[in-house]
Amino acid sequence: MSVVATFEIGYLRILDEEGHLLETIPDFARDPKTLLTLYRYMILTRRFDAKAVALQRTGQMGTFPSSLGQEAFSVGIGHAIHKEDVFCPYYRDHGAMFLRGVKLSEVLAFWGGDERGSHYTRDKEDFPISIPIATQMLHAAGVAYAIKLRKQKRAVLTACGDGATSKSDFSQAINAAGTWHLPLVLVVNNNQWAISLPRDKQSAAKTLAQKAIAGGFRGLQVDGNDVIAVRHAVAEALDRARDGEGPSLIEAISYRLCDHTTADDASRYVNKEDLKEAWRHEPIIRLRNYLIHQDFITEQYDEEIQQACDHEVEEAVEEYLNTEPQKPESMFDYLYAKLPKTLTEQRNEVMGV
Amino acid sequence: MAETAYWEAIRRAHDEELANDPMVIAMGEDIGLAGGTYKATSGLYDKYGEKRIIDTPISENSFTGIGIGASMVGVRPIIEIMSINFALLALDTLINAAAKIRYMSGGRVTCPIVMRTPGGTAHQLAAQHSARLARMFMSTSGLRVVTPRGPLDACGMLKSAVRCNDPVIVIEHEQMYTLKENIPDEEYFRPLEGAEVVREGSDITLIGYNYSVHLCLNAAKRLEKDGISAEVLDLRALKPLDRESIRRSVEKTHRFLVAEEDEASVGVGAEIMAVVTEDCFYALDAQPVRIHAADVPVPFNRNLEKAAIPDVEDVYQGALKVMGKL
Numbered sequence: 001m002s003v004v005a006t007f008e009i010g011y012l013r014i015l016d017e018e019g020h021l022l023e024t025i026p027d028f029a030r031d032p033k034t035l036l037t038l039y040r041y042m043i044l045t046r047r048f049d050a051k052a053v054a055l056q057r058t059g060q061m062g063t064f065p066s067s068l069g070q071e072a073f074s075v076g077i078g079h080a081i082h083k084e085d086v087f088c089p090y091y092r093d094h095g096a097m098f099l100r101g102v103k104l105s106e107v108l109a110f111w112g113g114d115e116r117g118s119h120y121t122r123d124k125e126d127f128p129i130s131i132p133i134a135t136q137m138l139h140a141a142g143v144a145y146a147i148k149l150r151k152q153k154r155a156v157l158t159a160c161g162d163g164a165t166s167k168s169d170f171s172q173a174i175n176a177a178g179t180w181h182l183p184l185v186l187v188v189n190n191n192q193w194a195i196s197l198p199r200d201k202q203s204a205a206k207t208l209a210q211k212a213i214a215g216g217f218r219g220l221q222v223d224g225n226d227v228i229a230v231r232h233a234v235a236e237a238l239d240r241a242r243d244g245e246g247p248s249l250i251e252a253i254s255y256r257l258c259d260h261t262t263a264d265d266a267s268r269y270v271n272k273e274d275l276k277e278a279w280r281h282e283p284i285i286r287l288r289n290y291l292i293h294q295d296f297i298t299e300q301y302d303e304e305i306q307q308a309c310d311h312e313v314e315e316a317v318e319e320y321l322n323t324e325p326q327k328p329e330s331m332f333d334y335l336y337a338k339l340p341k342t343l344t345e346q347r348n349e350v351m352g353v
Numbered sequence: 354m355a356e357t358a359y360w361e362a363i364r365r366a367h368d369e370e371l372a373n374d375p376m377v378i379a380m381g382e383d384i385g386l387a388g389g390t391y392k393a394t395s396g397l398y399d400k401y402g403e404k405r406i407i408d409t410p411i412s413e414n415s416f417t418g419i420g421i422g423a424s425m426v427g428v429r430p431i432i433e434i435m436s437i438n439f440a441l442l443a444l445d446t447l448i449n450a451a452a453k454i455r456y457m458s459g460g461r462v463t464c465p466i467v468m469r470t471p472g473g474t475a476h477q478l479a480a481q482h483s484a485r486l487a488r489m490f491m492s493t494s495g496l497r498v499v500t501p502r503g504p505l506d507a508c509g510m511l512k513s514a515v516r517c518n519d520p521v522i523v524i525e526h527e528q529m530y531t532l533k534e535n536i537p538d539e540e541y542f543r544p545l546e547g548a549e550v551v552r553e554g555s556d557i558t559l560i561g562y563n564y565s566v567h568l569c570l571n572a573a574k575r576l577e578k579d580g581i582s583a584e585v586l587d588l589r590a591l592k593p594l595d596r597e598s599i600r601r602s603v604e605k606t607h608r609f610l611v612a613e614e615d616e617a618s619v620g621v622g623a624e625i626m627a628v629v630t631e632d633c634f635y636a637l638d639a640q641p642v643r644i645h646a647a648d649v650p651v652p653f654n655r656n657l658e659k660a661a662i663p664d665v666e667d668v669y670q671g672a673l674k675v676m677g678k679l
Contacts, residue, residue: 086426119459125426128458132449138415139450142422149378149404149428169446172415179410334460335495337518340546340593 007213009206012233013223017281019289026232032296036305038079038227039291042071042284044309045095048104049258051313052111056262060321061112067092069225069257072283073159073189075099076230076252080238081157086147088127088140088158092189096159100126104316105323114326115334134164137173137186144182144247155183155241157234163194165208174249178215183241186212186249187234189224191256192278196269212249224252225283257282354535362504362536363393363469363525366511367431369540371401374429377515380407380416381433390435391471391530417443417468421451421520424466429515437472437524438484451520452495467514467521473564473614474662475527480650483658485615487563490522491591491624497521498592499545500563504534506589509543517545524591526564546590548598554584557672558602558609560625562588565612565663568644572668581676591621599625600632607638610671614662617645642671 014023028034049068055061067074074095081087087100094107101122110117110129118128125143130136140158147154164170165188177184188208192199205211212219222229230252237248255278259266291297297305332339332347339347357365370377379394385408388395398406409416413434420430434440440447451464474483490498497519501507507525514521551566552573559569566587573583586602588594603609609629611622622643629641647661673679 088422115457115459117459118457119461127425128454128462132445135418135446135450138418138446139422139425142419142424142428143426145419146423146426146428149376149423168412168414169418172410172412172418175410175412176415176419331456334456334458336455336497337463342593342596 009209011221012229014229015226015286017286019286029228039287040305041075045071047309047313063261063263064111065092065261066258069282070191070254072227072230073224073252076227077187077234080231080234084154086125086143086156088136090160091129093159105319108320134160134167134169138169141173141176144184153242155238157185159187162190174215177247178217181246184247185237188251190251191254193256195260209251217247219249221251224254225281356533357504357536359504359507359532360392360530362508366508370515377429378405379431380409382435384433413439413442418446420466424464425462430466432468434470437470437486438482448493452493463518464520465518469523471527472524473526474651479653483651487524488620499590500524502566502587505536506543509541513542513545548586548588548595551587552585554582556582558584558606560586560611568612568665568668571665575669596628603633604636608675610642610675612644612668616648639675642675644668644671
């Protein structure tokens with residue numbers, strides 16, 4: 001028997017847990033300002049998550065999926081996308097959405113059950129948060145098709161969790177992206193858990209990145225707790241997509257340090273020792289260590305960043321809580337381009353007309 | 354006016370809309386090189402190229418999802434599902450994304466897709482290729498569902514559907530593709546809402562949609578010989594449903610029957626019964642009747658299939674029953 005195909009999956013890690021460089025630092029990360037932006041957004045995301053969980057616990061918001069421990073993923077991909085690209089997020093991507101210009105209060109509104117939360121004030125083609133699993137990957141492939149049809153030099157980025165890679169929508173998006181050579185980058189936040197299902201029960205594949213090989217394009221792994229590696233690999237993949245070099249799949253390895261959502265209690269199934277070990281690899285400390293090694297921040301400046309982020313979150317909460325609630329009849333207003341007559345009657349009924 | 358077959362009318366709508374807007378595309382299985390199972394896109398692959406007449410990988414969920422995504426950034430895909438049975442594979446993205454995205458994004462993101470598909474029973478295609486799923490789409494808020502009964506609507510409604518900013522499901526019928534009708538030579542559009550009286554009458558209203566309109570029309574001809582004047586109402590759109598036209602006709606004739614090719618439970622006929630009961634119960638002079646398929650998977654065997662699916666005779670007999678002549 002002869003070998004007809006072979007493949008390799010690379011793994012990229014630039015910063016270790018102590019913040020030491022393992023590889024040559026990429027050009028973008030030589031600028032302290034850029035690193036401080038990444039750092040600041042990771043802190044902001046973590047503070048936002050803590051506050052959002054608190055709002056849910058006190059009955060002031062609906063179910064919420066924290067991204068605790070996965071800030072490097074969210075912020076790394078959010079920073080890698082160009083302004084003119086399109087982002088099709090999944091539900092744990094708010095860190096990236098903040099970098100795209102979505103307001104914190106809009107994300108709170110979304111999880112507070114206000115449809116206006118997805119009506120971003122900044123005019124972008126970015127998609128609303130996808131709650132159904134992996135369906136956004138196919139929609140993203142559609143956007144990539146549209147970009148190709150219009151002969152534009154843009155790319156599409158879509159994200160999902162490790163559980164989503166078992167869905168047909170994921171495989172179908174991979175198949176279409178390869179077949180049509182689409183300018184699409186698919187990123188997987190492999191946080192080891194799909195609610196209570198661990199990664200090793202999700203798939204027998206050694207990596208999730210290798211699922212790209214079946215679609216005829218490249219897949220690679222990055223350390224999802226290393227924001228420099230995530231940012232670098234995703235930006236490079238997006239550049240390739242824009243340059244007509246086709247799609248990429250990037251699997252970022254991290255760990256879910258929180259419950260799946262506020263409706264979950266991960267202590268039922270996550271081993272305490274594993275969780276303790278996972279905290280050792282969390283993403284914020286290592287970047288902070290690097291920034292301190294490089295004299296890019298001082299303790300005092302760090303403290304100022306933390307306070308500024310807290311302040312920004314507080315302001316967003318204030319705005320969210322003070323937003324006038326939607327009127328009941330608004331449930332009819334967004335449904336059709338022009339409301340059919342039968343629904344006009346129901347709308348009038350709700351209004352007491 | 355030119356005599357045009359149903360499939361030719363659909364093809365013409367595609368051609369006109371593809372020529373009108375470079376963002377209109379068609380996608381589906383065997384629609385490019387092969388020109389479509391029912392020839393609805395024949396010749397368009399050569400005219401518009403493979404980027405706009407797209408032969409997709411064989412996965413309904415995949416190309417429907419991709420079409421939906423493309424539509425969310427301004428493309429207007431006409432998605433052909435070879436048989437409505439295969440639409441089952443794409444239901445999540447149709448119902449959870451296409452129908453809901455405008456609502457869930459506060460009106461920011463629209464999904465102007467058209468999904469066309471034959472949704473009736475042909476001859477002996479067996480249970481898994483004979484589904485009639487109109488009732489399911491009809492009950493999905495956010496969708497529009499239309500059922501062109503002939504070439505005039507097939508062309509005019511498809512053109513309106515392409516330009517509509519809501520997702521539109523166009524349910525065609527395997528037995529109607531060769532049906533001919535005179536349609537205007539100049540460009541025209543037909544509305545996506547509103548039932549239509551296709552035959553005036555005064556004694557009973559026969560309500561149908563899609564292929565069952567023809568059963569009603571043929572039954573009306575027979576009833577005329579018996580001295581019964583039957584009005585035929587084509588629903589045209591199942592969502593939104595034109596309740597007013599139903600009420601107006603029933604208040605005129607005081608009797609009605611509703612004919613559908615699907616099973617009765619939770620069906621189109623059941624909905625029409627409910628509408629009449631709510632809107633004009635006291636206009637009724639007789640108990641209405643539903644003509645529908647047997648509550649079984651559509652049989653493969655020809656004799657069994659004929660027994661399971663309603664025909665003109667069934668509608669005729671049903672009307673006689675409503676008229677108290679049985």
